[in-house]
Amino acid sequence: MRRFIERHPLWSLFIIVVIFVFLWLVFATWPPGFEAIFGKKKVFLNAVLNGITLGGLYFLVASGFTLIFGLMRNVNLAHGSLYLFGGYMGFKTVAWTGSWLFSFVVAFVAAALLGIILQYLVFRRMEGQDLRQTLVTIGISIVLADLMLWIFGGDFYQIQTPDWLVGPAQMPFVTAIKSSGEAVYMTYPIVRLAIFAASVVIGLAMWLVLNRSKIGMIIRAGVDDKDMLSSMGVPIQLVFLLVFAFGAGLAGMAGVVGGTFQSISPGEDTRFLLASLVVVIVGGMGSIPGAALGALLIGLAEQLGSVYAPTYAVVLTFLIMVVVLAIRPQGLLAR
């Protein structure tokens, strides 16, 4: 942190100013003149919260993607299919058992198993051939997409939110002051907050496991030099298998989250694949904190963009990617 400030004083100043402006926008009561130009504060806050929670969802998808890439140098373009697969599995589980939490377990296990099959039968055989692996994942994503279209049809599925998460929560942000002097507090759906909290917990847990545990040490060593690691007697193929399963499982779980937030349908696989791509390009390939930062930025850009410039929301996301590529091609938080 200190080194960054010493090295880039101007950038640090810029980032600090942006953070302060943002905090003011969130916490202050907007003066009337400002509201006239910028629209209602409630709309802005809603967009920000939507962006942050969407960022949480993107993080769940992208962190698995970036973890797999970091260790195995495998750009898994079938990652979106794993997301969609998890979503369908979650939907079926909720339909059969009625338990929302259990559907996460099922989606995680199902996607992880699919990931294990892919890693064991396909990617293990073409280790080190980046381009060929990528082409194979494209082929697999086409096959999986069509199989799922065959089985589940082209309908939209929405996963039912459990009763204990339905309804709004009051947030500590004042959106407006009534003429009586009473402050109006913002309300926001509990389920989104819960899911965001869960993705933060998962992110922190991943960071802890990677940086503070034996298995994390092995994975980090594998990222740096897998030949050396395997010559030290670590069963590297098993580590690959576990990491792939975990990354795939996360994507599957994210499918349930996405199915509850929005809906799942054919085409969502591409959408979330694109989101993960942009998130990891912005954040830095193979970096978990990078995925978190990228997901937050992209989620915010998408939601704020869709409120303030509806037709150009996609372009905004894309512009962020272009700017990052132009000034820091390896991504914001890459080593």
Next chain:
Amino acid sequence: MTGIDQTSLSRSTSLKLFGYHPVVIIVAVLLLFMPLIANDFILYQIFSWSFMLGIVALSLMFLAGYGGMVSLAQMTIAGFAGYMVAIFGVNGIASVSIGWPWWLAVPMALFLATLLGTITGALAVRTEGIYTIMITLAIAAAFFYFTNQNYAIFNGHTGINRVATPHFLGVEWRSTVPFYYLTLGFAVLCYWVTSWISRAPFGLALQGVRDNPRRMAALGFNVNAHRIAAYVYASFMASIGGILLVWGNGQISPGSVSVDVAIDNLIIAVVGGISRPIGAFIGALIYVVLRTFALDVLVAFGLDGNRFRLLIGIGFLAIVFFSPDGVIGLWNRWRNRHASVSTVRQGGAHG
């Protein structure tokens, strides 16, 4: 992806006629007189489509095969050129039609699309290898979502229909036979120019950059400039393909630039083989034939006719698994095996 054209060197010279292999001459004569043999359906649905898709795939083959850069944005550039021709020219949507004659709209579209391709390339060359795939895929997807949302320029989800096709020299170029010759002409032109460039100093330098960028930089070549120049040429070619596609279809919509289409373009190039320009057209022919007849064949075998993409996906997987150099690789392997048993088999490990 090694070697430039080792196979043509090893080919026996005794069979050649006017300096061409007899197979080449037979194919050329066949293509030239195709309208006498084939009906309209075959001419348009199979051949014109193969030529148009082949041109776009050729632009990808050029980048991937000679430059080592797999760009998934080539179909996007083609689509952008198509959109520009539709918008600057005459079309059925009054709100987005500018109404220029075709001889003004076409150069404009070529210029703008090549510009887009150059910018894409300038961004993509900042990274290498698989990163290029990801960035160009992101660009392709962003353009698709943008056309879907934007009504002011691209007319959103419905796209643009009733795009006017040029009518000059007393020929309506949209009708089947003239359109066949139009697409054939441009396909041959693109093929010929690409083959020529691959042997010209620029093409050789580009292949040097592909094989060892550091050594080429040490020799004084500007690596990034060569890569971007490759994008300029490939984008120009893709734009030609895109304009032909929009004339052939008479309409363009976000579906024409979707991620699936961009990936299909990659499939065409890879299935054909990205080591030689002819691969793009072979791949396109296979793809178009499959797409046209898959439904009938699947139904004939008692399967669901909608499973076309499954068939394409499995076919693609099989090719990537068994012959990374596509159909050309299969052909080379087959010939090498027959030519002499002692020769080392080629076309395996790279890709």
